[in-house]
Amino acid sequence: MEQREKREGWHSGLGFILAAAGSAIGLGNIWRFPYITGQHGGGAFVLIYLLCVALIGLPVMLCEIALGRHTGRNPVGAFRRLNPDSCRLAHLFGAGMTLCGLLALFMRSWGWGGLFILIGVLIFKYRWTLVGVMGVVAGFVILSFYSVVAGWTIGYVFKAATGQLAFETVDVAKESFGAFITHPGWAILCHFLFMALCVAVVCRGIQGGIEKVSKVLMPLLFMILLALIVRGLTLPGAMAGVRYYLSPNFKLITPQCILVAVGLAFFSLSLGMGAMITYGSYVAKEQNLFKSAMAIVGLDVLVAFLAGLAIFPAVFALGFQPDQGSGLAFQALPAVFHHMPLGAAWAFLFFLLLLVAALTSGISLLEVVTAYWVDERRWSRRKATLVFGGCIFALGCLCAVSVANWNHIKPVEQALATLFGGVKDSFFVTMETMADWMLALGGLLIALFVGWVWGVRRAVDEIRQGSDNFADVHLWSVMAGLKDDPSHNSDMHVFTLASLWGVFVRFICPVAIVIAFLNTIGWLELKGPEAKPAAVEQVADEPVADESASAIRNESHESM
Ligand code: PHE
Numbered sequence: 001m002e003q004r005e006k007r008e009g010w011h012s013g014l015g016f017i018l019a020a021a022g023s024a025i026g027l028g029n030i031w032r033f034p035y036i037t038g039q040h041g042g043g044a045f046v047l048i049y050l051l052c053v054a055l056i057g058l059p060v061m062l063c064e065i066a067l068g069r070h071t072g073r074n075p076v077g078a079f080r081r082l083n084p085d086s087c088r089l090a091h092l093f094g095a096g097m098t099l100c101g102l103l104a105l106f107m108r109s110w111g112w113g114g115l116f117i118l119i120g121v122l123i124f125k126y127r128w129t130l131v132g133v134m135g136v137v138a139g140f141v142i143l144s145f146y147s148v149v150a151g152w153t154i155g156y157v158f159k160a161a162t163g164q165l166a167f168e169t170v171d172v173a174k175e176s177f178g179a180f181i182t183h184p185g186w187a188i189l190c191h192f193l194f195m196a197l198c199v200a201v202v203c204r205g206i207q208g209g210i211e212k213v214s215k216v217l218m219p220l221l222f223m224i225l226l227a228l229i230v231r232g233l234t235l236p237g238a239m240a241g242v243r244y245y246l247s248p249n250f251k252l253i254t255p256q257c258i259l260v261a262v263g264l265a266f267f268s269l270s271l272g273m274g275a276m277i278t279y280g281s282y283v284a285k286e287q288n289l290f291k292s293a294m295a296i297v298g299l300d301v302l303v304a305f306l307a308g309l310a311i312f313p314a315v316f317a318l319g320f321q322p323d324q325g326s327g328l329a330f331q332a333l334p335a336v337f338h339h340m341p342l343g344a345a346w347a348f349l350f351f352l353l354l355l356v357a358a359l360t361s362g363i364s365l366l367e368v369v370t371a372y373w374v375d376e377r378r379w380s381r382r383k384a385t386l387v388f389g390g391c392i393f394a395l396g397c398l399c400a401v402s403v404a405n406w407n408h409i410k411p412v413e414q415a416l417a418t419l420f421g422g423v424k425d426s427f428f429v430t431m432e433t434m435a436d437w438m439l440a441l442g443g444l445l446i447a448l449f450v451g452w453v454w455g456v457r458r459a460v461d462e463i464r465q466g467s468d469n470f471a472d473v474h475l476w477s478v479m480a481g482l483k484d485d486p487s488h489n490s491d492m493h494v495f496t497l498a499s500l501w502g503v504f505v506r507f508i509c510p511v512a513i514v515i516a517f518l519n520t521i522g523w524l525e526l527k528g529p530e531a532k533p534a535a536v537e538q539v540a541d542e543p544v545a546d547e548s549a550s551a552i553r554n555e556s557h558e559s560m
Helices: 002-007 013-024 027-039 043-071 075-082 088-106 110-126 129-161 170-181 184-203 206-233 239-246 255-268 275-280 289-317 327-338 343-375 381-401 407-420 427-464 475-479 497-520 534-539 551-559
Strands: none
Touching: 013 206, 013 275, 013 289, 013 343, 027 043, 027 129, 027 239, 027 255, 027 289, 027 327, 027 343, 043 075, 043 255, 043 275, 043 289, 043 427, 043 497, 075 129, 075 275, 075 343, 075 427, 088 110, 088 427, 110 129, 110 407, 129 170, 129 184, 129 275, 129 327, 129 343, 129 381, 129 427, 170 184, 170 327, 184 206, 184 343, 184 381, 206 289, 206 343, 239 289, 255 427, 255 497, 275 343, 289 327, 289 427, 327 343, 343 381, 381 407, 381 427, 407 427, 427 497
């Protein structure tokens, strides 16, 4: 039984691309990307985001898919298979961690000290397999809060369908949203429904579950998105929204912006925790990995871009403020839709869109955890999804009831405060911050592993299967129009896609991620001039939401 399931693969290449794009396209695209773009200089930020996606996202995506297909395993199994018996780089990390731990203990920070030393020792023992373990744990952590937010979308789909989203002003919408998400009963019920949907799909396996659902939901997502765009753009006054969203304002491009773009690219492309390793493990050898990675990245960027086009024209046409930060989706848009003809129907479609996007991402997060128990622990898929879906639901309940504060889970707060010297954010935000760190660290370690430990040469051998052009077409020759000239395709010319990718994986990606990572953990505050979008100044008097805070973080603060 498990044997067969382990070997299961995607039915078709398109199925893989749609499922992987489904994982990538989620709340990150439809919710975070539009408002962050609006706040960071519109078209100029889009350009920078595209560069980050192409220069960091695409190479790391290819690393993950190649690792997955080569090993045919979940992230833990993949790293375990390729783990060298001894590795200087791993020992260096282990020693560094242990040293940090000792230092922390010396400074009487018992929780951090203990944690670092434990990680240091584990690195010595398990080396790179630990990166896979971290991916599975990240899947667990991310899904537990992602599912809470996705649960809100279920609630809002229901509310829209029953005409409960009729808000005259954003303030009324805000109040209603705050009451909804801080009501433990509703929050937990919606979270449960979302987890149940994920479990039902993942339980049915790769072809019968994930692939089948993705093939229906992804076209549906595009159709809803297009309908919303046409509706928004045909409203009188919509062009002001397009201008706000896309007019490039290079004055707003600061170092901070670039780092925001890197972080967004990682989250949005589902990179850094092995989701793409897991999905890659079900890919056939004939499939062209390079083209697939390009298609997944392309679709992800396209949806992010289109989501902005669906939202801003409508917001402007109806005279609302665009600078709501993350509140845009749940607070401003219901009020915007209410003022449109057939508003309830458009609100219903929008929240359905969010739900569809979140569902295909939630599925991939649960699949990472499931694949580990199926591959490594020989559990049946059904048992693994039910047990871990249940565990994630339980952890998510803590998030759901602690969106605003720790009141419902005081003992957890006290335990954390004793160990780590105080907690400043809600449990929800703490989990989200932890996920941010894990993704950045995971992405860095995956690039380092492929670039320096597994080796670019072996990775390229894997990618070459099914995409022979990857290593053998000489880019200079193609660009110069000398593609078919034999002398220009000799070994003398070594500028191929593969060599370009190798340089990125070994040097450019790790360095860029380290910079973004240091920024995430607050050790490097690359500050530019205080940015306030010019467009916002023209149209709004209210302050711009803190752009560095992530979507969910803002959401929970606003609701407090
Ligand atoms: N990419 C998803 C989004 O944009 C989130 C996600 C992150 C999914 C990591 C899987 C893994 O919403």
